[in-house]
Amino acid sequence: MGRQGRTTRLRAWLICGLWLCAVPALAAERIASLNLCLDQILLSWVPPNNIVSVTWLSGQDQYRRAPIPEHIYLNRAQAEELLPLTPDLILTGQFGAQRAAARLEQLGFPVVRIPDAYSLEQLQAQLTALGKALGPLPQLTAQEKQLADLLADNPSAGHEQSKPRALILSANNITYGSGMLEHQLLTRAGFTNLAAEEGVNQLGRVSLEQVIALAPDLLVFYGGAQDFAIAHLAERHPVLKQYIASGRTYRLPEQLGYCPALAVVDVLQQLKKKRAEIVDAE
Amino acid sequence: MSDVQSLEFNCRDLTLTRNHRRVLEGISCAFRPGELTAVIGPNGAGKSSLLGCLAGIYAADTGQLCIGEREFNRIAAAERAQLCAYLPQQEAPAWSLAAQDLVALGLLPWGRSIDRAAKARRSLLALQQVDAGHLAARPVTQLSGGELRRVQLARLLVGDAPLLIADEPGAALDIRHQLQLMQTFRQQADTGKTVILALHDLGLAARYCDRILLLHNGSLAAQGSAEEVLTPARVGEVYGIHSEFRWRDGRPEFVAGDLL
Amino acid sequence: MSTRNKTLIAVLLAALPVAMLLALSSGPVAIDLPAAIASGWRSDSSDSVILWQLRLPRAVLALLVGAALGLGGAAMQGMLRNPLAEPALLGVSSGAALAAILVLYYGAAVSGLMLPLLAITGALLAVGSVWLLAGRGASASRLVLAGVAINAFLSALMALALNYAPSMFAMQEIVFWLLGSLANRGWDQVLLALPFIVAGAIMLFLARNYLRALSLGETSAASLGFAGRRYPLLVLFGIAFAVGSSVAVAGTIGFIGLVVPHLMRPLVGQDPGRLLWVSALAGALLLLLADVLVLNTVGTQELRIGAVTAFIGAPFFFWLIVSGRREMSL
Structure with a gap:
């Protein structure tokens, strides 16, 4: 029992250490999102403890892929909802929730607008912008690389x-x-x-x-x-x-x-x- | 008019409740073939209710209604309609049918057993019988009140039913057509039919009808010949008017006087 | 019936196959119609698949639904003795649509037959409430008032039901349910509606003499051998079957039930019995032609067919009101 307990503890420390190494430079600790897609990206790629709020849409059955941790507040894109959460990074899209974003900006919160993606080129730009805002997340960089690889392998040339x-x-x-x-x-x-x-x-x-x-x-x-x-x-x-x-x-x-x-x-x-x-x- | 069935129509102890109000109370009477019976009484006395009961429109609460030997309510609806034709006090046609087509509706209880040509022929005959042959092709919504009433009368007669019931048939008619109407009913009775009319005009009732039923507050106040029923005392009691009943050139005559 | 009217009805009958050919040759893709017909039902060529699997069921459905609506309108006008009665106007179609919405958007697991059956129940409840609320032999204004109230209530319930439906598209589909559509329909919808429409037509056929007798009013109808609940129920069920099942597959297509019996009434000498069949015929023709119009003017941009029938019907309704005011016959 004792030995097993020790290994578990060891493993826990190891994982902790790995986390520290893997996320050395997460740019923000308390991230909030005003955009459904950015919600999903945060929920998939950022440790849940660093997220303070996502939009209510992400809590809907239709969009929810996994249970949302309880501490994450589901906002309806109102500035006053986010104030008490004191986010240190607010992500928003190009469209929608613009009034709330402007208001929060006026109040001195760091708001970052991530461009929407309607083409592969725009998608690359979006990933770059995300990387800039969130720091080098492992899954983000992996995704960027995979995308670049797939795009490089252009089959249309060979199979006319x-x-x-x-x-x-x-x-x-x-x-x-x-x-x-x-x-x-x-x-x-x-x-x-x-x-x-x-x-x-x-x-x-x-x-x-x-x-x-x-x-x-x-x-x-x-x-x-x-x-x-x-x-x-x-x-x-x-x-x-x-x-x-x-x-x-x-x-x-x-x-x-x-x-x-x-x-x-x-x-x-x-x-x-x-x-x-x-x-x-x- | 052939194949007339002669049937006696009996009702015993009829009571009827409508809209939570007892409108008929223990009515017992008989209507014999060949007789023209007038149902009279002041407004609200229950004339229409009695006629409706007799025609099978309203089901009586208690009592018995027999046609010949058979209980009226046990007869299938279509056959009952063949035996008994009924004209309500008001009958507004919903559609602008040609008069002849409206009359032909009186033959609906016979269904397909009368073919279309025969229906048209009989309708036209019935119209001519009530002096309305010239109206055959006219849309009924364009007729005057009196013309419409005559067309409806033709509808009543067209089936040649042995039992005819009409509620205020002469209400909208001018005096000439009222007399003509009463003569038509008289002739129908003389061919052996049982004819029951609700009438307001006691003069017409006295002059043409064999029997009179006087209703008062849902009960039968008197029945019998005009002379027996229309006594000044009874008319005074029921209607609250002075009146006189006399014979003139062998004909009964009822004359209404002043209010009591 | 005069010879002129007989000729007109014959013309309507003759127009049916012509309209059918028009409908079969209308569509976003140009096909070789004779070849597609000749190649037969089972052929795999895209032309014959388009003809037999897409255009024919759609045209047949237009005929069926149009006939059901014409029939339902004629029966409703006859039963209520009122030329303003119309299934869509008085909430019958909304009742069916509401039931269909509840089945389709919330009850995914139920079997196919439940859809028309529940839609029929919805239509029955709505037509029954109009009948009870207005009272028998009600005046035109009272009837329309009762119908409009029921229609408004049911439309609100439809919107509510769609608002909470799990599908993302549900809310925008209120348009479909309010205006109807024949797009993307196939033989499955035809087969789903057909038996119920036929059943409704049979019921109304059995009640035709009652409707005739009703021209004279309830009392006279009763004295002519049509007493009791049996006949009104037969008509109510007939209307609910015909209208309910067509709403279940094609949504609420308005005005056919109003316009068609009106246009046809003079042709049958105002006879409410024969009006049923002529209205079914003309309703089928009108809806098929409206669909041809939809296919040829807007194509896949699918203007809802109910909008087209409303375009035809609404001015007609105005005319009815104005001429009714003049003639007092309404």
């Missing part, structure tokens, strides 16, 4: 002839054309985005008829369809049964839409795998 065609069918028959992050991911993974081919810039609509007529090799859904909504009626239509049955579908995670920083690497890897499957099948 075997480029499977993909089409995104999101809620309410929305599709993603050129200029969107989702389009970049598809093309980076070695697909042709049919929506972009059809001249859709940014967002567009695609009817089921067009889906059938275009006959993509991969039909990409977007977001969770577990809760009923008329918006998801298209993807439940029996005409798409053969796509689903033959596995020629992929579902982009909802998180990609509101916080790509956490989802991009996984999505890109999965899409590449999917592409390989389709090319092999041919």
Whole structure:
């Protein structure tokens, strides 16, 4: 018993020491966020003890990935909520909660605006900005490196002839054309985005008829369809049964839409795998 | 008019409650084929309630209603409607049907057993019977009150039911058409039908009807021939007016006088 | 029925296949229609999949829902003896929509048949409350008042239910439930609604003579052999089945039930019985044509079909009010 207790204590010390080494230069001790995506980044990458507040949205079932520690205050983006928490770093996005951010800035709190990311380039800029604000977090740097690696491995050069065609069918028959992050991911993974081919810039609509007529090799859904909504009626239509049955579908995670920083690497890897499957099948 | 069934209509000890108020109390009477019966009484005496009961619109609380040998309530609704035609005091048509089509509704209880052409023919005949043949194609919403009443009367007659019940049939009619109406009912009774009318005009009742039922506060105050019922004392008691009943050229005549 | 009216009804009938062809050739993708028809139901070519799996069910659903709404409107006007009665106006559709919302957004586990069944129950409760609240033989104003009150209450409940629904899209979908849509519908929705619409139509068919007798009022109808609760219940259930199941699959599409019986009434000599079938026919035609209009003008940008029918219906309603004031017939 005694020996075991000693090893445990030793291990605890070791972990503590590792923590101290790994997070040598966390720029702030009491971080608050006024933005859903930044909430998620903080919750995933920063030790919970250093977070004082995230937005209430992160506490909603829909966005919560793990239980939020009790000491973290769920704010509704009001300046007076954050005052008593005395944060030493407040993160906010480019849009939303601007009044609260301005107010807090006036009161002398350090507010940092992290740019939103709607493309891979912007995503890199976002990660850089985060690195500057939070210091060199291990997961942040890892993510930056992974992203850079994935982007460097550009398959579009080599596989001109075997480029499977993909089409995104999101809620309410929305599709993603050129200029969107989702389009970049598809093309980076070695697909042709049919929506972009059809001249859709940014967002567009695609009817089921067009889906059938275009006959993509991969039909990409977007977001969770577990809760009923008329918006998801298209993807439940029996005409798409053969796509689903033959596995020629992929579902982009909802998180990609509101916080790509956490989802991009996984999505890109999965899409590449999917592409390989389709090319092999041919 | 053929195939008239002659049926005696009996009610025994009828009571009826409507809107938490006892409107009929222990009414017992008989209506015989070939007889024209007038139900009279002041406003609120229960005339319409009695007629409604007889026509099967209201279900009596207690009492018995028999047509011939059969209990009225045991007869299937459609057959009952074939036996007994009823015209309520007010009947506003909801749609602007042609008069002839409205009359044809009186043949609904027969369903498909009468074909469409026969229905049209009989409706037209019924209209002619009440001096309204010329109105056949007119939309009923464009008719005057009196014209509409005659069309409705044709609707009552079109089925040739052995039992005819009409509530204030002459209310909206001019004097000529009132007389014509009473003559029509008289003829119907003479062919062996049982005819029951609620009337306000005691003069018409006295002149045309074989029997009179006088209702007062939901009870039967008197029944019998006009001479037996319309005595000055009883009319005075029920209506609160002076009156006179006399015979003139062999015809009964009722003359209302001043208020008591 | 005059020969002119017979001809007009024949024209409506003849217009149905024409409208059907129009609907089948309308869509965002140009297809070779004859080839798609010739290649048959089972063909895998994209043209025939588009025709048989996408356009045909949508057109059939438009016909079905339009017929159900026309039928429901005609029956409701006949039952309430009132030309202002309309399922969407008086809250019947909202009752169905509310029930459908509760099933779809909250009861994911329930089986498919529960959707139309509960929608029918919702419609039944709403039409029953209008009937009770207004009182039988109520005046037009009293009836519309009761209906509007029930409709407003149910619409508020719909908004509330959608507000708390787990799906992110729920709140924006109030538009769908209030205006209806035929987009992205397939054979599954057709099969879901069809048996119930047919059942409703059969009930109303059995009640046609009651509706005729009701032209004379409740008392006279009772004296003509239509006494008791059986017939009103038959009509109430018929309306609820037809309207409820179509709302469950296509949302609330208004004004068809109002406009169609009105336009058709003169053609059948105002007969409330024959009005049922002619209204079903014309309702089907009108909704199909409205859908053709939607497909050809706005395409996938999907203007809700209820907005189109409202565009047709609302001016008609104004006209009805104005002409009613003049003629006193309302």
